[in-house]
Amino acid sequence: MNPTDPEPRPRGSYAKGVARRQEILERAREVFAERGAKRTSLRAIASEVGVTHAALTHYFSSLDELLVAVYEESKQHDDHGPDGPESNTTPAEAMRVSAHENRAVPGLVQLYSTLVASALEDDNSAAHEWATTRFERLRDELTARVERLQASGVLRQDVEARLVAALVIAASDGLQTQWLLDPSVDHEAALAMLDRLLAGPNGS
Amino acid sequence: MNPTDPEPRPRGSYAKGVARRQEILERAREVFAERGAKRTSLRAIASEVGVTHAALTHYFSSLDELLVAVYEESKQHDDHGPDGPESNTTPAEAMRVSAHENRAVPGLVQLYSTLVASALEDDNSAAHEWATTRFERLRDELTARVERLQASGVLRQDVEARLVAALVIAASDGLQTQWLLDPSVDHEAALAMLDRLLAGPNGS
Incomplete structure (x- = not known):
């Protein structure tokens, strides 16, 4: 895609959001593969993944939601x-x-x-x-x-x-x-x- | 037992400790029967049981240890x-x-x-x-x-x-x-x- 294309902003943001979510998920998957599934908090995972707590909760509203996504991604x-x-x-x-x-x-x-x-x-x-x-x-x-x-x-x-x-x-x-x-x-x-x-x- | 009996202190303390542990366990069993086993902290349970956090951890050094005791007591x-x-x-x-x-x-x-x-x-x-x-x-x-x-x-x-x-x-x-x-x-x-x-x- 030509960077000067008048891509509507919401769509671009959406695509970027999806990519960012996938990036975080991929990193979370690696973190879990290393550390195991021992009970922890979203805050602790955010720090291990290397994003802010706010960024993580933007994509995954609860620890369970993140764990389900990591599980499905890992299968x-x-x-x-x-x-x-x-x-x-x-x-x-x-x-x-x-x-x-x-x-x-x-x-x-x-x-x-x-x-x-x-x-x-x-x-x-x-x-x-x-x-x-x-x-x-x-x-x-x-x-x-x-x-x-x-x-x-x-x-x-x-x-x-x-x-x-x-x-x-x-x-x-x-x-x-x-x-x-x-x-x-x-x-x-x-x-x-x-x-x-x-x-x-x-x-x- | 006559209260003036020269009961050695450690033994009396031990018996009292066992009774107190049982009392706390019994109350914890009731709390769990009401609230379910949803993940919580020893501190929260202490408050629900009506003892201090220090008193609870004196008898049960971890949440898991308390849960195992409650399970065995409930069976x-x-x-x-x-x-x-x-x-x-x-x-x-x-x-x-x-x-x-x-x-x-x-x-x-x-x-x-x-x-x-x-x-x-x-x-x-x-x-x-x-x-x-x-x-x-x-x-x-x-x-x-x-x-x-x-x-x-x-x-x-x-x-x-x-x-x-x-x-x-x-x-x-x-x-x-x-x-x-x-x-x-x-x-x-x-x-x-x-x-x-x-x-x-x-x-x-």
Whole structure:
């Protein structure tokens, strides 16, 4: 773009704002990857990111809002795994792959736990909105996947798809917590076992 | 005791200290049952409990230490359910009963989530020590239970007892989180389904 173009000011400001927000977010992501998700304040993060408290709160009105943005920015893939919701990967295997990838990003798993805890502590937080929406979407996706795999005989048909979806998500989250506290807990083997328990006549 | 008894001072002080700690803990338990587990400071809690900050920190050196004590004080039963670790109740059913009882105590489930999140955020916290010990003990107890029920044919024998224990605890915790965010998630039905998946030739 030619700098003399009569670009309307509001639009330019908006574009600059988006770029600035992204810049701050990127730096916040790095700060969190280094320091972990240990509870802190927006003021302390502003100082670590190298912006004023006013600048940070201009883009992120609460700590939770910033943490949600950092989490989403840090995630490499969607929650349903890299294979997309239409794949025939079993639900436990999809969660296993997704969890495996998340563990490769420093601090991401801890940040996830922090956000879920914030969600449970405060019904009015940005984290509550994020977590409620995320679990709902994930259950819907996995339910559809389970129903498809039940129809093709990969998964057994004597279980309710919606309960299977909730169970698999719960198992993956809960095993991840136990693994974070004690790395001898075999998150992946336990999910693989759940997959075998759910297998139908054409399953593995 | 006769007040003129030459009771050695340290012992009397110790007994008084224990009673005072219990009194503060009991009041803190009531405060948390009313206000929920929303993140706060020891200073704010001292004011709500009606003691000085110095008095509170004399008995509880950190917020986490107080929260762990409040949680343990609030629990009605052991984690393995009211039937004791020797019973033949299946592991998922035992977790279901225990979770059901915990939900009857206002704020207890939220407090549990807060403590687990603190444990993940800070390896040096009282919550980390508490959570690590709790999960270890619970896995050991449930592993022994699963092995016993496998031997008697109530549970299937083609699964590793230690993985089953970790999976059942994870499922119960994770389902509770989803239920807290969305009460339409049927925690109990999902655990009952897991029990059916784990049933052996003599199981339900």
